[in-house]
Amino acid sequence: MKPKPFTYVRPASVDEAVQSMAKWREDSRILAGGQSLVPMMNFRLVDPQVLIDVSDLAPLAYIREINGEIEVGASTTQAQFMAWPKLAERAPLLSAAMPFVGHFQTRSRGTVCGSIAHSDPSSELSLCLATVRGSVVMRSSRGTRVLSCDEFQVGMLTTARLPDELITAVRFPSRKPGAGYAFAEMAQRHGDFAICAIAAMVSGNITRLGVGGVAEKPTVQEWSGLVGGEIDDALNDFAWSLGGTDDHHATADYRRGLVRRLGRKAIEEARKCSN
Amino acid sequence: MLELKKEQRHLIAMTLDGQQVRGLAEPRMLLSDFLSQELGRPEVHVGCEHGVCGTCTVLLDGRPARSCLTFAVQAAGRRVDTVRSLAHEDGKLSDLQNAFRKHHGLQCGYCTPGILLSAEAFLSQNATPSEQEVREMLSGHICRCTCYVGMVDAIHETAKKRASAAAP
Numbered sequence: 001m002k003p004k005p006f007t008y009v010r011p012a013s014v015d016e017a018v019q020s021m022a023k024w025r026e027d028s029r030i031l032a033g034g035q036s037l038v039p040m041m042n043f044r045l046v047d048p049q050v051l052i053d054v055s056d057l058a059p060l061a062y063i064r065e066i067n068g069e070i071e072v073g074a075s076t077t078q079a080q081f082m083a084w085p086k087l088a089e090r091a092p093l094l095s096a097a098m099p100f101v102g103h104f105q106t107r108s109r110g111t112v113c114g115s116i117a118h119s120d121p122s123s124e125l126s127l128c129l130a131t132v133r134g135s136v137v138m139r140s141s142r143g144t145r146v147l148s149c150d151e152f153q154v155g156m157l158t159t160a161r162l163p164d165e166l167i168t169a170v171r172f173p174s175r176k177p178g179a180g181y182a183f184a185e186m187a188q189r190h191g192d193f194a195i196c197a198i199a200a201m202v203s204g205n206i207t208r209l210g211v212g213g214v215a216e217k218p219t220v221q222e223w224s225g226l227v228g229g230e231i232d233d234a235l236n237d238f239a240w241s242l243g244g245t246d247d248h249h250a251t252a253d254y255r256r257g258l259v260r261r262l263g264r265k266a267i268e269e270a271r272k273c274s275n
Numbered sequence: 276m277l278e279l280k281k282e283q284r285h286l287i288a289m290t291l292d293g294q295q296v297r298g299l300a301e302p303r304m305l306l307s308d309f310l311s312q313e314l315g316r317p318e319v320h321v322g323c324e325h326g327v328c329g330t331c332t333v334l335l336d337g338r339p340a341r342s343c344l345t346f347a348v349q350a351a352g353r354r355v356d357t358v359r360s361l362a363h364e365d366g367k368l369s370d371l372q373n374a375f376r377k378h379h380g381l382q383c384g385y386c387t388p389g390i391l392l393s394a395e396a397f398l399s400q401n402a403t404p405s406e407q408e409v410r411e412m413l414s415g416h417i418c419r420c421t422c423y424v425g426m427v428d429a430i431h432e433t434a435k436k437r438a439s440a441a442a443p
Binding site for chain 2: 001002003004005006007008009010011012016020034035038039042043049051053055079099102103104105106108109189190191
């Protein structure tokens with residue numbers, strides 16, 4: 001339960017962080033909040049030669065609004081994001097989801113970008129990013145590139161980030177005028193990994209639903225003009241399409257049931273919030 | 276850029292419970308091990324060592340941190356508070372500690388230091404929490420003796436007493 005030896009590097013600027021990554025590439029890992037990476041290092045599932053700590057990198061500690069999007073820098077913690085005064089107004093889905101992200105004690109260290117970089121299939125932040133169609137900003141010595149969340153998250157704990165790329169920020173589109181949002185989750189304990197997490201958005205006659213914790217990565221489906229009993233049929237088809245499997249927390253059948261029940265609840269709540 | 280080589284011990288200085296302390300740590304040394312082994316602080320308890328149980332929680336610059344998920348080198352130059360920071364200088368227990376005793380918020384006491392520190396940080400951010408909010412905060416800790424009811428009562432009572440003491 002102790003990590004293997006590694007060299008600890010603390011860059012003083014984003015440029016230094018990028019230079020370090022260019023130098024160490026596959027042998028390095030970025031340390032931000034460490035709430036997922038350090039457990040994996042303690043278990044020796046991950047054993048970087050070099051750990052590049054950006055947790056205190058001041059230029060990456062920010063939340064700002066640009067071009068209708070909320071951009072969150074890589075060293076911003078989940079607790080800081082949750083305390084952002086405009087969160088409920090600008091990003092109602094994230095405001096509803098944040099209390100489910102880990103615990104009070106882990107949100108004070110864990111970062112928004114770190115959770116998305118880790119890309120756990122049950123990550124609430126990855127699910128929200130997929131549902132609002134956000135993007136990920138990465139920098140390397142070759143320059144900056146921005147990937148949509150679909151391009152970014154490839155599968156379970158797998159992303160399109162190259163070994164020398166530093167995730168500097170993630171971007172969440174701000175609330176769509178008139179749209180309603182809702183979040184629902186089932187976990188063994190509040191704050192634990194989601195057995196099933198649901199993010200819903202209703203805008204006019206468009207219904208969009210994201211599901212986390214069932215498939216290899218958050219999956220988003222959109223319907224137009226869904227009415228009455230069609231919702232249950234649509235949710236049933238969606239639940240079967242996700243291909244969930246049995247594990248020691250829940251059976252695939254139970255997960256399909258959660259997609260149907262929590263999905264219905266979230267859609268109804270999102271409808272109430274829309275106008 | 277700071278670079279601390281692996282398999283070498285580096286000098287780490289920090290403010291621990293208000294005192295300046297220093298010790299040696301390899302980069303891979305967890306803060307929990309540094310506090311308990313290098314600095315001889317047995318009150319820092321270690322449970323699961325992968326961030327689930329919350330037993331090793333300390334305050335890092337006033338904010339709760341799982342010390343098993345923090346490297347000692349990350350705490351260099353910072354303020355670390357353990358459960359030892361809570362009692363008064365003459366050894367008298369704090370109001371929160373007394374409330375835990377009164378309401379049987381502990382039995383074996385192994386998880387208690389982390390829970391007390393979490394509760395202090397929580398109350399500093401939310402002076403009048405609801406029962407649900409207290410329970411959600413406690414979901415970040417595992418206690419196998421009690422059923423959390425006494426802890427919820429103790430934290431609630433402390434919040435109320437502090438609020439009425441602060442009222443004009």
